[in-house]
Amino acid sequence: MADNTPLLAQQLLEWVRDKVHGNNIERDQVLATASAVAPATITCLVSWRFSGVVKNERFEGARQANGGHYGYDQHAFQQALSQLNVQAATDQGLRKNFLDSIRDASASSLAWAAAARDIATLPSISVCEECQSCQGHGNISCPACAGQGKVHCHFCHGRGYNFVDVHYQNGNQTIRRQEKELCLHCEHHSGRTYCRGCNGAGANRCQICQGHGCSTHVSHVSAIATPSWNTTVVGDIEPVGLARFVSDCGPKVARQSFPFTLSGGGTYDADNRWQVRYCAETQVTRLDFKALALNYTIVGVGEEPRPFIRPAIFDELFSEELAQLAKLRSSVGLLLTQPQMHQLFAHYRSLPALNSALNTAAQSTDKTAKRFYDAVNQRLENMISREKAKVLAEGIEKTLDGISPANSAAAWFNVMLPALVVFAVVSSIYSEDQLSGFECFLRTGLFAVLAIVAALIYSPLPWLASKVTSYLQRLKVPAAYRQRPRNWEHLPSFLLLAFVSSFVGSGYGHFAFRHNWPLVTPYLAKVPSIARWLPGIHPVSTGVARP
Structure with missing residues (x-):
């Protein structure tokens, strides 16, 4: 490997200078003091665990699935379902196409480890279940008529006739007498009439099974490959930090960022998990530099070094701004007057990093206060300690809420x-x-x-x-x-x-x-x-x- 230590260190130095320039420091005030470059081998071990996932559906009435129907035998159905789950987890024939695709995709298959994958679908099975509401009859006895289809006529109270007053004259005297009159509302003057709750049928269709008397449960079993991955680094410069950085990136970003190759075709471990190994050779660059009479170290990886260990340089660069916010803080928090808000706003706009944080926080769609902290960390490239980032985030929040409020x-x-x-x-x-x-x-x-x-x-x-x-x-x-x-x-x-x-x-x-x-x-x-x-x-x- 060619000796390009000065080149990689210089790239890291220029990256730092670009980020801090104008933020209470000039480019030429950032000076390299020492550097080192060492090779590193990144190994990602992806383990695929195979299992069955069941998706259930319910249909009204009787149906038969293509993989087998078990009538009303719930015990046999559950046994068959367990066997399918075992088959999905252990049958190597089901996963053959998936394993072949990993080999064919080579290093690109590393990105697949970001999520579980559906590798095969087994035949569906079904079983019927008697409707508990209607006991399998499909109809429910009408409670209004107790299943008789007829009820007492409420016009004649079940007698079949009514008493009516009849008046007639006997000389100068009017005599009133009650006589029976057949009821015209009940059937054949029987004192009973058709039940309106069931229209005389004596029963209503069961709303649970829609009159079928049963329902069918269909289970679809799929074979799923669930990934887990572990990253290790062999190298002389910050191997643990680099391993953590690669793991935090995730499989997709790691595949795009490093020249991984598939190492071998994969093997089974003791737990029947398929393990695939990916390796990448890269370089790690460490740069020691001085800024404002303080020493810092930054470490990057790759041919165009990407920093993964970053110094909290902005703690010192923004020490005056942090001290000013500390003076403005009271026992109840940071309280600013309008002149102070405008003063801070004008000052923050003069500092590129804080100006960018102001803009990012203002345009954020996040409605929580966390957007200010995220904006500070993002625009200061995570080169600030957590405590100091919270202080600056609160200052930006109070400033923006005072001069550019989202509401009143x-x-x-x-x-x-x-x-x-x-x-x-x-x-x-x-x-x-x-x-x-x-x-x-x-x-x-x-x-x-x-x-x-x-x-x-x-x-x-x-x-x-x-x-x-x-x-x-x-x-x-x-x-x-x-x-x-x-x-x-x-x-x-x-x-x-x-x-x-x-x-x-x-x-x-x-x-x-x-x-x-x-x-x-x-x-x-x-x-x-x-x-x-x-x-x-x-x-x-x-x-x-x-x-």
């Missing part, structure tokens, strides 16, 4: 505050009554639920206010730093506050009435514009005597 919490609060007051006041007014403890609990719960419903109906107003307010604020910053709108983010808090305000208001009204606390209604009655509405909403007179 103030707009939500200002618009929903009157509604919360109304929920509390109305709940209090309707609770100014003599109620038992249980009745008070029910009424309080009812008002809390109604408040949530009313809050949902009212919520478009604070949403619109938040949308307009935050949009106007975002217009003040360049488009690349405008966060994606998330104006519904405060709805759960709004609903919770509506619930609490109604609950508190109702509880206050109840206890105020019973314990001579100041009532809400008399104060509202003094306001003419409100007083005229009180009779319509307050069921109790404002002058009611207290208990």
Whole structure:
């Protein structure tokens, strides 16, 4: 292998310089102090474990699968299913085509180890099961007529006739007499009529089996090859770190990143797993360099070195920014004023790495706070410690939320505050009554639920206010730093506050009435514009005597 140590080390050095340039340091301030290159052999051992996977289907009525039908014999069916699972796991004939395809694909088959593969499908088997609802009859006796198909006529109460009043004159006297009249609604005046529940049939079709009396369970068994892989590295420079790096990459990325070759055709281990070995020869480069009077080490792999051990150089490069955020932090967290937000925003934009993190976080579709931490790690190329990355992520989050907000919490609060007051006041007014403890609990719960419903109906107003307010604020910053709108983010808090305000208001009204606390209604009655509405909403007179 040709001696290209200076070339590989120089590539790593230029990579570091490109990433840190302009971030409180210049390119020529990053100086190489030592380097080394050593060969490394990466070995990936992929083990394929074979098993059966069952997929079940259920059909109404009787059907027969192509692999065998076992009638109503559940025991024989389960035995056959177990045999198919064993066959899927042990039959080498089923996996022959799959193993041949691994050999044919050679090194490309390493990427297959990223997921399980379906290698064969066995014949399906089926069994019938009697419907438990209708006991296999397909019909269920009508409960309305007890299976008779007829019920007592409700016009004549089962007599077949009705008594009617007949009036006739006897001189000047009117005489009333009851006479029998045959019922015209029941069948042949028998006092019975057809049941409407079953139309006279006495039974209805079973809805579980749709009248078939049974159902068919069909099982499809597939032979599945499930991979697992293990990576080992033989070399003089960071073999453990490189093995971990390759494992974290995954089979697909590893296949694309390293010149793997298939080593042999594969063998079975003691657990009947097919093991395939892939090997790759590469070079590992270690570079020691100095930046701002501090020494760092970076290690890369490949002909175009890809760093897999990276120094936390940005901990030092952004030490002033981190110290500034530490000074701004209070006991309740990082609190920034508008001038401080604008100052940080302008400063972060002047630093390429933080400017890129700002842009990435603003354009992220992730709605969680984790997007800021991910943006910092991504744009700083993971060359920062976890603790420092969290501090910078919080600073970027507070800065963006202040000058380019995704929503307006103030707009939500200002618009929903009157509604919360109304929920509390109305709940209090309707609770100014003599109620038992249980009745008070029910009424309080009812008002809390109604408040949530009313809050949902009212919520478009604070949403619109938040949308307009935050949009106007975002217009003040360049488009690349405008966060994606998330104006519904405060709805759960709004609903919770509506619930609490109604609950508190109702509880206050109840206890105020019973314990001579100041009532809400008399104060509202003094306001003419409100007083005229009180009779319509307050069921109790404002002058009611207290208990």
